[in-house]
Amino acid sequence: MTDDDRVFKALADPTRRFLLDLLFARDGRTLTELESELEMSRFGVMKHLRVLEEANLVVTRRSGREKLHFLNPVPIREIHDRWIDKYTELHTTTLLELKAELEDES
Amino acid sequence: MTDDDRVFKALADPTRRFLLDLLFARDGRTLTELESELEMSRFGVMKHLRVLEEANLVVTRRSGREKLHFLNPVPIREIHDRWIDKYTELHTTTLLELKAELEDES
């Protein structure tokens, strides 16, 4: 399993993306705190966090009996750089802004 | 299945990422041409291309009996924007530009 394979497989699950959303909003949460935001058992959440950690999308720090979780945005940047041409990046951004405007109108 | 779910699931497979790499290098290829770059049977490649197309990562155009495939970078950009803080990004960009200026002077 390559590094980028771990990252993309980690991002493939909606629960794991929701966990990243939670950490994007506020870093440094414990497993128990994250579990309380989900319908799933503690074991399910733990498994997902482990996958995110092995993909380096989440980094952790132990503090006594607690384990704090932090979002690491670096692998996300690397995805972007893989398929977004530097020269056409401006163009893509413009398309996204247009899309957002069209959706606002509806 | 939501839009973003389709995108992330599509990106989860290494063969599909390789197909995107091929199209990033050169657009407008046919199924048969893409198949020749892979070890897999035509049916396998076709299934993968279908997943990419349903995720809107690849767009197609018919030309007679051929179907031409093109890379669409927009969903990639949306992934980036979801977890990369705008302010942090600007800060990083500014630092990178400053670094480039300093290197020009030396």
Add this chain to the structure above:
DNA sequence: ACGATAGGTGACCAAATGGTCACATGTCAA
């Protein structure tokens, strides 16, 4: 017209994935 070429569908099977539970370890606080 007709053989060759390009693409498409549905069924099928092996392997990977998502989720739960019984059970276990380490740490805090009174």
Add this chain to the structure above:
DNA sequence: TTGACATGTGACCATTTGGTCACCTATCGT
């Protein structure tokens, strides 16, 4: 020290996914 709390492991099962094949339709060139 002892009970409660936070996290960790391995086994287990249902569902999804990756890949192939037999068979099919549509288009090209001669």
